Structure formats: C-alpha cells, structure tokens
Amino acid sequence: QVTLEESGPTLVKPTQTLTLTCGFSGFSLDTSGVAVTWIRQPPGKALEWLALVYGNDDKRYSPSLMSRLTITKDTSKNQVLLTMTNMDPVDTGTYFCAHVESSSVDYWGPGTHVVVSS
Amino acid sequence: QTVVTQESSVTVSPGGTVTLTCTSSTGTVTPSNLPNWFQQKPGQAPRPLIYRTNNKHSWTPARFSGSLLGGKAALTLSGVQPEDEADYYCLLYDNGYRVFGGGTRLTVL
Numbered sequence: 302q303v304t305l306e307e308s309g310p311t312l313v314k315p316t317q318t319l320t321l322t323c324g325f326s327g328f329s330l331d332t333s334g335v336a337v338t339w340i341r342q343p344p345g346k347a348l349e350w351l352a353l354v355y356g357n358d359d360k361r362y363s364p365s366l367m368s369r370l371t372i373t374k375d376t377s378k379n380q381v382l383l384t385m386t387n388m389d390p391v392d393t394g395t396y397f398c399a400h401v402e403s404s405s406v407d408y409w410g411p412g413t414h415v416v417v418s419s
Numbered sequence: 420q421t422v423v424t425q426e427s428s429v430t431v432s433p434g435g436t437v438t439l440t441c442t443s444s445t446g447t448v449t450p451s452n453l454p455n456w457f458q459q460k461p462g463q464a465p466r467p468l469i470y471r472t473n474n475k476h477s478w479t480p481a482r483f484s485g486s487l488l489g490g491k492a493a494l495t496l497s498g499v500q501p502e503d504e505a506d507y508y509c510l511l512y513d514n515g516y517r518v519f520g521g522g523t524r525l526t527v528l
Binding site: 340347348349350353361363364397403406407408409412 | 453459515
C-alpha cells in the first residue's frame with residue numbers, strides 16, 4: 302500500500318526558506334521508473350508542478366521556479382525534501398507530494414498548508 | 420515555458436456526455452506528452468483518473484476515458500453522474516518537466 306505524507310512549517314515569513322518533507326511507504330525510490338514529485342496549489346487556484354526526483358537522483362524542476370527550488374532524497378529514511386528559497390506571500394498554498402511510476406502520477410499525499418506572512 | 424490550456428468551465432446534464440480538452444502551447448499533444456488527468460473536489464487532494472493518454476487506474480470509473488483528439492488530450496465522461504461535479508486537471512510532460520493545465524470546473528446541472 303503506497304502512502305505519502307507531507308510535513309513542514311505552516312507559517313513562514315517573507316524572504317525565509319521553506320523546507321518540506323515527504324515521507325513515504327509502500328514503495329522503493331530505488332525501483333526503476335519510480336519518482337517522487339512535488340506540486341502546489343494556491344487557495345482557489347490551479348495546480349502547479351514544482352519538481353521531481355528519481356531514484357538515480359535525476360532531478361527535474363519547473364523552469365519558472367528552478368532558481369528557488371532544490372529537491373533531495375534520503376532513500377534510507379524514505380523521504381524526499383523540497384526546499385524553496387525567498388518565500389513570498391504568493392507562495393501561500395497547499396503543497397502536495399506524489400508517487401510517480403512509468404509516467405503515472407498515481408498516489409498523492411493529503412497536502413500540507415503553508416502560509417507566507419510577516 | 421509551455422502553457423497548457425483547458426476550458427475554464429463546462430456544464431453538462433446528468434446522464435449526458437462531455438469531453439474536456441487539454442492544449443499545449445508548443446503544438447500538437449502526442450503520446451510522448453504522457454497526458455495524465457485528475458479530478459479534484461473541494462478540500463481534497465487530486466484523484467488520478469487517467470495516465471499515459473488513455474490508461475485507467477484500478478479505481479477509475481468506466482465512464483471516464485482518455486484520448487487524443489484533434490491535436491489535444493481529451494477526457495470524456497459518458498453517462499455523467501452528479502458526483503462527477505468537480506475540477507479536472509490535465510498534466511503534460513514536455514522536454515523533461517511537467518506542466519498542469521489551468522483546470523476545468525465541471526458543473527452537473
């Protein structure tokens with residue numbers, strides 16, 4: 302049974318760095334074709350794809366946010382971390398992580414809410 | 420960066436059939452864009468429906484189907500149910516990264 306769960310601060314100040322953790326179980330990131338991806342959704346707005354990491358450490362980023370994002374994996378802990386620098390109120394929203402296998406984004410975490418405010 | 424466009428809102432009658440589309444600013448959507456489709460209801464995480472154009476997950480109701488239509492990715496709902504009222508998002512793969520469409524609000528009325 303594949304499960305994922307996001308965790309991290311619910312409130313960050315403008316200009317601070319956000320670090321989110323995606324803890325997962327039920328799969329191995331070492332399996333070929335398997336990845337973990339991060340997606341966010343501002344309140345009342347559309348989903349936005351952020352980043353993805355494969356077990357071989359191949360990483361992909363949204364071109365528009367690439368300069369602010371870092372995705373890393375800790376296979377021994379079954380975790381994937383997302384770091385976003387220079388946070389702004391427009392970064393407020395729900396952040397999701399999801400399991401990807403053979404190009405299917407098939408299992409999602411419940412999401413974690415992040416508010417950027419001073 | 421690629422822009423993916425969907426209808427902003429669509430209304431369908433119960434029992435009817437509706438097709439939602441997903442267009443890429445870079446041109447024709449092909450199987451190599453690996454289209455995924457998701458359904459999202461208020462306060463919930465998105466629910467995957469379709470992957471790689473037309474493949475259903477084990478939990479996807481039979482009335483949902485995916486295809487390529489006129490250079491676009493398409494999601495067709497046949498025999499729409501009231502519980503299908505939701506936001507629908509497509510996701511395309513493009514040159515190493517992925518892009519969501521802006522979503523379609525489906526109203527069943």
